[in-house]
Amino acid sequence: MKQLKSLPPWLDRMLILVAGVAVYVVVTAVFSAVRINAYWARVLDQGLIMALGSLGLSLIYGFTGQFSLGHAGFYAIGAYVGGFVGATYGKGSMAWFVIAILAGTVITGFIAFLLGLPILRLRSDYLGIATLGFGIIVKVLLDNADRVIPSLGGARGMTGTPQIANFTWIFWSFWLVFFLYRNLVCSSFGRACLAIREDEIAADAMGINTTFYKTVAFVLGCATVGLAGVLYAHRYPFLHPTSFDFLKAFDFLLIVVVGGLGSLSGTIATALGWVFLLEGLRFVLGETFLDFRGVIYALLLIVVIILRPQGLFSGRELGILVPRSVQSGWVRGVPPVQAGGERDASPGD
């Protein structure tokens, strides 16, 4: 970190955007130099979309401690709303793509708000069950959606969304959200969320309006995965309800937990690693043994969780993400749920 000390403050804060330009330039240069095939380009896009969606859950669960199993449901809402707008009105125009992005993000956020009002007062496991229920409702509704809106395709799947989300769109959507998240996390908002994760009662007693912060975190996180859904719909020509079932919700959850709760770097690295691992295994195993993917990644998860229960990054961030002005006091440890048995409530409270 020594060489960073000499940076002017504004550059220090914006370093993450500068880094974004650098990464973008390098990746596009490498792609055109190596003539990477369309398949791997698509895998990278998928990785970025997963990373974007996982950032949403990272805010909800990793930072605010609200256990959600319904993340795939919000992903689906974003994808279908975006896909519907794109397929019905868009027909490939860029203006309509932007409208689809806004519609998908805002509507997902709004539904999260409506759902959050009653269920965010639930704690841990109960919240998990309620959100799981929501995810299942969304899946069933989508399975039967063609009876109301035929173009959604129901259980036959939806096609016809113009495929106009290229690497540039996906990369910059991801990076801008990442930038906003980084800033929020190192503000009083992020600290309030973390306080709620650590001890909701104490946070309340310290003047934190816990309902407000939980709702904002939930809505922001869900809107983010809604955005990821819109991008997905414009990158993959076929939407099907089974791509958004509860296994998908577990994917998001696993990425956040394995990456380390309370770490944006961990979430992003794990999301990318996860997608590339799954696609890589396809080649290593070959068609005959493809089903063994499930066994291999499950084993890998078990090993990771035994060796590093606090997650790969355990609440730390890459240095470049943390501006100097907030570097002190940054480290977030492992949340109490993971450290085990520290949270016994006594009758005194």
Add this chain to the structure above:
Amino acid sequence: MPALEIKGLTKFFGGLRAVHNFHLTLEEGELVGLIGPNGAGKTTVFNMITGMLPPSQGSIFTDGKNLVGLPPFRVTQLGIARTFQNIRLFAGTTVLNNVLVPISFRIGYGLGSAAVQAPPYLRHEDEARADARELLQTLGLGGREEDLARNLPYGMQRRLEIARALASRPRILLLDEPAAGMNPSEVATMVDLIRYVKEKFQLTVFLIEHQMGMVMNLCPRIVVMDFGEIIAEGTPAEIQSNERVLEAYLGRRGRVLARTPGEEAVS
């Protein structure tokens, strides 16, 4: 005007009357101790003042406002901060972060300004950090800012709880057994610390404590509760010689002596 005025505070848990008709007026700058045997209802009183439990009856006034029905975060924002009997720090974050949390609600920047790190964010963030560091220094926690709260030794965790409560700039500080589990020399340090912060931050302090020596030494006025009711109130000397207090703590003299050997099994 009194700092805190509690009238007729009553709490039922189902059929159990945990607190009954609790009256107390805290004058500005007073230091009052609340004692009583286990289960007397002391923490319940604290929980009602801070909005964590809704009272069944009664009113709590501070600064002309009735606190009954307000959520805990509003009560804190109105200038009443508390610590917890069993320490409830934000254990997995740094000491500095713990103190920064209550500063949040009086920081003058919004979500939008934080999202793009606009000038208001930068200005207030620097101020908040300077505040937090100074406070930690004052409470003898300087140099531990980067440690995780859970890694502090016990005595320091107690002090960090007080620092965190002070960070919300309260007028009234409620301390729930600040010296629980401490050895005599640590208790003496805690007494000095409470006196010091009370003067420095011009606080009204209301504390629950089990260590008699500490309360007698620290509080000019003491309130004693038993079975949810105030049974005595006065100076340490008055309390020490009060019949009902002795009875609550030690039992009634006559009854113990009159007890026959067979009776013990029954009671």
